[in-house]
Amino acid sequence: xxxxxxxxxILAAAVAxxxxxxxxxxxxxxxxxxxxxxxxxxxxxxxxxxQIQLDTPAGAAAPGTVDETALRxxxxxxxxxxxxxxxxxxxxxxxxxxxxxxxFSPQAPSQGPSFDETPIWRxxxxxxxxxxxxxxxxxxxxxxxWQPSDKLLHELDLAEATGRMAAAMGAKRWQEVLDTAAATxxxxxxxxxDNLWRVAEAHGQLKQTDQAFDVYRRIVTSCPxxxxxxxxxxxxxxxxxxxxxxELADLAATSNPAEGEDYAVVRRALQxxxxxxxxxxxxxxxxEQPTADELASAQAAVLERRDAGGALALGWHHQSRKRHEExxxxxxxxxxxxxxxxxxEGLVLALTGLGRRQEALEAGKGWQGRSARVDRALRAARxxxxxxxxxxxxxxxxxxxxxxxxxxxRDYGRCLQIIERMSRGGMDASLAQQRxxxxxxxxxxxxxxxxxxxxxxxASKAPAADRVRLADSAAYGETLARLQTDDAEGVLQELPNxxxxxxxxxxxxxxxxxxxxxxxxxxxxxxxxxxxLDARLAFEPEPRGLTIMRGWxxxxxxxxxEALRIFEALDRRFSTEETREAVGVVKRAMYRxx
Amino acid sequence: MHRRDLLTLSAALAAxxxxxxxxxxxxxxxxxxxxDWRRFADRFIGxxxxxxxxxxxxxxxxxxxxxAMLLALAADDRAAFDxxxxxxxxxxxxxxxxxxxxxKWEPGKGVTDRNNATDGxxxxxxxxxxxxxxxxxxxxxxxxxxxxxxxxRHLVVEHGGMTxxxxxATGFRQDNGVVVNPSYWIFPALAAxxAADADGKPxxxxxxxxxxxxxxxxxxxxxxxPPDWVRIEADGTAVLPERFKQQFGYDAIRVPLYMAWxxxxxxxxxxxxxxxxxxxxxxxxxxxxxxxxxxxxQVPASVGMLAVYRxxxxxxxxxxxxxxxxxxxxxxxxxSVLALLTQLAERSLGxxx
Numbered sequence: 001x002x003x004x005x006x007x008x009x010i011l012a013a014a015v016a017x018x019x020x021x022x023x024x025x026x027x028x029x030x031x032x033x034x035x036x037x038x039x040x041x042x043x044x045x046x047x048x049x050x051q052i053q054l055d056t057p058a059g060a061a062a063p064g065t066v067d068e069t070a071l072r073x074x075x076x077x078x079x080x081x082x083x084x085x086x087x088x089x090x091x092x093x094x095x096x097x098x099x100x101x102x103x104f105s106p107q108a109p110s111q112g113p114s115f116d117e118t119p120i121w122r123x124x125x126x127x128x129x130x131x132x133x134x135x136x137x138x139x140x141x142x143x144x145x146w147q148p149s150d151k152l153l154h155e156l157d158l159a160e161a162t163g164r165m166a167a168a169m170g171a172k173r174w175q176e177v178l179d180t181a182a183a184t185x186x187x188x189x190x191x192x193x194d195n196l197w198r199v200a201e202a203h204g205q206l207k208q209t210d211q212a213f214d215v216y217r218r219i220v221t222s223c224p225x226x227x228x229x230x231x232x233x234x235x236x237x238x239x240x241x242x243x244x245x246x247e248l249a250d251l252a253a254t255s256n257p258a259e260g261e262d263y264a265v266v267r268r269a270l271q272x273x274x275x276x277x278x279x280x281x282x283x284x285x286x287x288e289q290p291t292a293d294e295l296a297s298a299q300a301a302v303l304e305r306r307d308a309g310g311a312l313a314l315g316w317h318h319q320s321r322k323r324h325e326e327x328x329x330x331x332x333x334x335x336x337x338x339x340x341x342x343x344x345e346g347l348v349l350a351l352t353g354l355g356r357r358q359e360a361l362e363a364g365k366g367w368q369g370r371s372a373r374v375d376r377a378l379r380a381a382r383x384x385x386x387x388x389x390x391x392x393x394x395x396x397x398x399x400x401x402x403x404x405x406x407x408x409x410r411d412y413g414r415c416l417q418i419i420e421r422m423s424r425g426g427m428d429a430s431l432a433q434q435r436x437x438x439x440x441x442x443x444x445x446x447x448x449x450x451x452x453x454x455x456x457x458x459a460s461k462a463p464a465a466d467r468v469r470l471a472d473s474a475a476y477g478e479t480l481a482r483l484q485t486d487d488a489e490g491v492l493q494e495l496p497n498x499x500x501x502x503x504x505x506x507x508x509x510x511x512x513x514x515x516x517x518x519x520x521x522x523x524x525x526x527x528x529x530x531x532x533l534d535a536r537l538a539f540e541p542e543p544r545g546l547t548i549m550r551g552w553x554x555x556x557x558x559x560x561x562e563a564l565r566i567f568e569a570l571d572r573r574f575s576t577e578e579t580r581e582a583v584g585v586v587k588r589a590m591y592r593x594x
Numbered sequence: 595m596h597r598r599d600l601l602t603l604s605a606a607l608a609a610x611x612x613x614x615x616x617x618x619x620x621x622x623x624x625x626x627x628x629x630d631w632r633r634f635a636d637r638f639i640g641x642x643x644x645x646x647x648x649x650x651x652x653x654x655x656x657x658x659x660x661x662a663m664l665l666a667l668a669a670d671d672r673a674a675f676d677x678x679x680x681x682x683x684x685x686x687x688x689x690x691x692x693x694x695x696x697x698k699w700e701p702g703k704g705v706t707d708r709n710n711a712t713d714g715x716x717x718x719x720x721x722x723x724x725x726x727x728x729x730x731x732x733x734x735x736x737x738x739x740x741x742x743x744x745x746x747r748h749l750v751v752e753h754g755g756m757t758x759x760x761x762x763a764t765g766f767r768q769d770n771g772v773v774v775n776p777s778y779w780i781f782p783a784l785a786a787x788x789a790a791d792a793d794g795k796p797x798x799x800x801x802x803x804x805x806x807x808x809x810x811x812x813x814x815x816x817x818x819x820p821p822d823w824v825r826i827e828a829d830g831t832a833v834l835p836e837r838f839k840q841q842f843g844y845d846a847i848r849v850p851l852y853m854a855w856x857x858x859x860x861x862x863x864x865x866x867x868x869x870x871x872x873x874x875x876x877x878x879x880x881x882x883x884x885x886x887x888x889x890x891x892q893v894p895a896s897v898g899m900l901a902v903y904r905x906x907x908x909x910x911x912x913x914x915x916x917x918x919x920x921x922x923x924x925x926x927x928x929x930s931v932l933a934l935l936t937q938l939a940e941r942s943l944g945x946x947x
Contacts, residue, residue: 134806137860144859173886179816524831525770 190223204239224258308338324353341371445484452478631669643677656714663721693744720783754830756804779805781856843882855939868912898932
């Protein structure tokens with residue numbers, strides 16, 4: 001029995017270049033389409049220039065009489081030979097049966113096994129947008145009739161725009177941040193709050209304060225979550241003058257309140273910012289000093305929050321005004337809330353200022369030999385006669401005594417002046433080394449490195465008993481200075497040739513690894529960042545700053561759970577703006593990813 | 595049948611479905627009009643089978659030989675093909691000893707840079723494979739397979755989660771990164787390699803798949819255009835490399851050409867050209883664009899580049915119209931090649947004017 005197959009292969013006039021593996025959809029105008037009762041039949045190219053014609057008369061048999069799964073599968077994969085064979089087979093089973101008219105309709109819901117977008121969604125939600133695009137392009141080449149869902153394409157556009165905004169922010173290309181947001185307006189919304197913040201910050205960085213304010217206002221009046229409004233106040237802090245910030249906080253606390261949200265946190269955020277401003281003015285040393293009221297409210301806030309960093313700032317503030325007892329209390333609190341060599345350094349100097357030298361020496365013991373700053377403070381605490389390794393230059397007033405006072409007051413500019421004066425009679429190893437330490441404090445590592453090199457050279461002229469010790473500590477200082485200038489590789493190479501005490505070697509190794517980890521992080525080599533941070537743990541416990549970097553590294557490599565665990569732990573131990581923001585950002589990322 | 599089995603089978607079948615069909619000589623002969631081929635051959639191919647790059651002081655390179663061999667196939671000019679390959683084999687293949695082609699040859703001096711240029715090897719390998727299919731030359735098949743093996747051995751690297759093509763055997767690995775040229779992903783050639791090179795099939799498929807990822811990642815500036823050169827970091831990030839021209843230019847214009855020719859029609863990959871064209875609506879289109887800044891060159895795009903733009907814009911369907919003037923009597927080598935290759939790609943895609 002012969003009967004015409006409903007499919008006929010028609011070689012299109014345009015003959016393809018043979019050997020080109022191109023599968024293309026021919027222009028619709030050229031496609032031979034037979035309109036049918038169903039109206040859904042379409043022409044489709046299965047190979048270059050090869051058209052398949054679908055001819056489906058009305059009155060097809062009721063569905064379900066034959067299994068069309070394989071048929072649809074062959075249609076979808078473009079396997080013409082099997083498609084024809086399958087049609088013949090089904091016709092043999094049921095002569096009344098007609099091929100369905102929607103065989104080539106893209107994504108018809110009734111279609112059997114259709115292309116599963118799940119893997120592409122998975123790629124996208126793990127941040128692999130390029131891989132998702134590649135998978136779509138490959139599938140469209142294989143099956144030109146297939147179309148990704150609009151939802152998928154839309155989400156990809158948004159994810160890519162977000163990525164571009166984040167990259168532009170990182171590269172400080174503020175205008176590109178704004179252009180990207182303008183091209184995809186939906187990318188900046190309450191559900192993608194990070195992007196709204198980026199737009200506002202880009203305006204702020206471009207000194208477009210009014211536009212920045214408008215965006216912040218849009219957030220705090222339309223995004224309902226109190227925590228998000230609070231974080232927006234923090235974000236706006238650096239870019240708005242205090243009165244506009246207050247205006248923003250008022251709006252945030254009152255506009256469009258949502259059920260169950262407590263907007264009191266917004267007020268507290270404003271307070272935090274005020275305290276932060278006070279404390280940073282304390283640290284600045286110059287410029288307008290805070291009023292007594294501001295100082296009192298900052299002190300209360302620091303006490304309430306057990307803010308170790310704030311306590312340090314307050315300690316130095318009092319110490320520089322020779323209010324040694326207040327200074328001692330703040331340094332002591334800071335060290336209790338979060339032990340660290342900076343607090344101990346302050347404590348040693350404050351006790352020295354109070355004339356309680358023995359207690360000062362006691363207090364510094366734990367860090368002796370492990371922290372350059374504590375060692376230096378301890379030198380100031382020792383009675384002048386006990387100072388070892390002194391040169392002959394400038395013993396009396398205006399000499400070492402004055403230098404100690406400058407150091408105790410952390411006045412490193414004066415330290416340099418005094419040394420300059422003292423060295424007029426000739427530089428010696430101790431003096432050169434002290435100059436190096438003061439330059440380090442002033443964040444001038446290149447000059448410090450030179451001073452330490454000079455100290456190392458001068459050590460050979462020192463009394464025999466001091467020679468080795470002076471040379472070694474100068475070498476140590478030189479190494480730390482080089483680390484500050486980011487020459488971690490150079491330092492590591494030479495480490496085996498340096499005569500360092502085990503303590504110092506550990507300290508240098510830890511410092512080197514921290515420098516390298518930071519470099520890796522900045523270059524977005526996140527695996528390396530974690531590897532370096534882990535390696536560093538073998539030498540020293542991890543300071544808070546590096547743990548925060550560890551958290552962001554996890555965040556950037558999509559290990560959101562781990563990032564959240566780290567930030568929450570930090571925040572529980574000691575909550576700061578930084579940790580609060582980190583927890584917020586990570587939680588929002590989880591919300592979006594889920 | 596379980597759904598998962600179906601999907602696996604589907605992927606396998608789909609991959610099979612796009613293998614190059616056995617070539618028909620008739621199809622080939624029809625694809626490049628004799629007059630177009632004659633004009634190209636007369637202007638740029640010497641009697642010994644050497645192609646001169648008129649825009650670069652008449653030097654010759656592996657890329658030019660490969661392009662001319664492909665055009666000879668499309669024009670069904672077997673004698674010209676044999677001369678082109680004979681010269682290439684004698685001068686560029688013998689210029690190295692590892693199965694790759696020395697990329698640069700200068701009149702009166704011979705090979706002046708022994709490094710290879712990977713696109714030259716790929717184009718030539720592809721042309722040889724097609725010669726074997728079109729004219730049944732088994733010697734050419736053996737030569738092609740040995741070239742493919744050399745490319746796999748010396749130029750395919752795993753880096754940053756991708757399978758990348760080094761642009762040359764020496765000079766493109768930097769401390770933690772690799773510099774690649776996106777326009778060296780000649781997709782139709784890679785698909786042909788996967789079909790013809792049984793040992794290398796998984797490698798070529800990975801190279802091809804990574805090319806799509808690479809081109810999705812390497813988009814810069816306001817128009818999101820691909821750069822001529824891009825550095826891939828160890829974590830797979832794409833950045834513009836130091837010490838290379840940071841631009842979309844004479845190399846990267848081939849990215850949309852090869853993608854289209856390889857059967858890729860996803861508008862995502864073609865929209866950047868549509869957006870770029872829209873910016874110069876009606877006026878002259880610049881030949882190069884700095885990235886990411888977007889500064890454009892004074893020099894306008896050549897006829898061949900415009901032909902690529904026109905094809906890309908049609909696929910992107912952004913509505914940008916491009917007028918391609920007829921090639922001038924003194925149209926240079928590269929512009930002529932791009933115009934002819936685009937013509938071939940359009941015919942293979944059914945995109946005839």
